[in-house]
Amino acid sequence: DAGITQSPRHKVTETGTPVTLRCHQTENHRYMYWYRQDPGHGLRLIHYSYGVKDTDKGEVSDGYSVSRSKTEDFLLTLESATSSQTSVYFCAISEGGPYNEQFFGPGTRLTVL
Amino acid sequence: TQLLEQSPQFLSIQEGENLTVYCNSSSVFSSLQWYRQEPGEGPVLLVTVVTGGEVKKLKRLTFQFGDARKDSSLHITAAQPGDTGLYLCAARGYGQNFVFGPGTRLSVLP
Numbered sequence: 618d619a620g621i622t623q624s625p626r627h628k629v630t631e632t633g634t635p636v637t638l639r640c641h642q643t644e645n646h647r648y649m650y651w652y653r654q655d656p657g658h659g660l661r662l663i664h665y666s667y668g669v670k671d672t673d674k675g676e677v678s679d680g681y682s683v684s685r686s687k688t689e690d691f692l693l694t695l696e697s698a699t700s701s702q703t704s705v706y707f708c709a710i711s712e713g714g715p716y717n718e719q720f721f722g723p724g725t726r727l728t729v730l
Numbered sequence: 731t732q733l734l735e736q737s738p739q740f741l742s743i744q745e746g747e748n749l750t751v752y753c754n755s756s757s758v759f760s761s762l763q764w765y766r767q768e769p770g771e772g773p774v775l776l777v778t779v780v781t782g783g784e785v786k787k788l789k790r791l792t793f794q795f796g797d798a799r800k801d802s803s804l805h806i807t808a809a810q811p812g813d814t815g816l817y818l819c820a821a822r823g824y825g826q827n828f829v830f831g832p833g834t835r836l837s838v839l840p
Contacts, residue, residue: 648826659734659818659830660773667826675827707772713826715780716761721772 620644621722623708629728636695638725640708642688648711649691650675650719651683653704660707666691667713698729733757734821734831742837746808751834753819754801760822762795762802767816767833776804809838 620643630636640649648667652660652675662675664683672683680702682694695702708722735754743749753762761780765773777786779795779802786793790813792805806813816835820828 650827652830657832659832660820661830662827665827676829709772711826716778717822717826717828718763718775718778719820719828720775724770724772 621708621710621720623706623722623725625725626723627726629730630698631730632699633697636698636727636729638693638706638708638727640691640693640722642691642710644710644720645688646710646712646720647688648713648717649685650709650711651681651691651693652707652709653677653702654707654724655704663693663706698727700729703727703729734819734829736817736819736831736834738834739832740835740837742839743809745810745838745840748805748807749809749836750803750805751817751836752801752803753821753831755821756800757821757823758799760799762799762822763820763828764793764802764804765818765820767818768814773816773818806836809836811838811840814838 622641624639650665651663661677666672666685684692706725709719711719763778764776767773777793782799783797784795790807816833818833819831822828
């Protein structure tokens, strides 16, 4: 299995509080991604990174920010959490290329009350 | 935004039966991936198809990419309870990013 960890694995927070989720990889892969998964929607891309300090927005980026100061860490921040951000968040890594196989972390279940 | 549709949304079958699930779009893709996800875990890549008309086999699973590269199917022969899970297709347009379909939730009963 690819070395990807996510922390925390579960979090309950209140509306309006800031939340940071961490993704850590030991594979030295170039690309890192944050997705959210909600019933009926599959996985939707929030933000992705194509190198240290190089990030870009995905399909559902409003209300989220990211940072990547080291190859191995990709942080997702909810500046002021809302109930609509209750979801399961997955981090993924890949090396790019024509096949761009993505390897996913175990997920973080976030509940915003 | 490219959209992917998957059908059926839910499928419950008996062990030993065959099944096919579909992934469709109106857009052309450069490649398509199939993942399986079990409860409480992240998706796991099963296969990537890149050529129109391509067929790949992985044991009892057969994957096909449509000639026009707009659709794909996954066929499982003699399904087993271990095949139970959420099957997701993900299509790549231009660049490195994929768009995921909503998934087909398969339940194989012993």
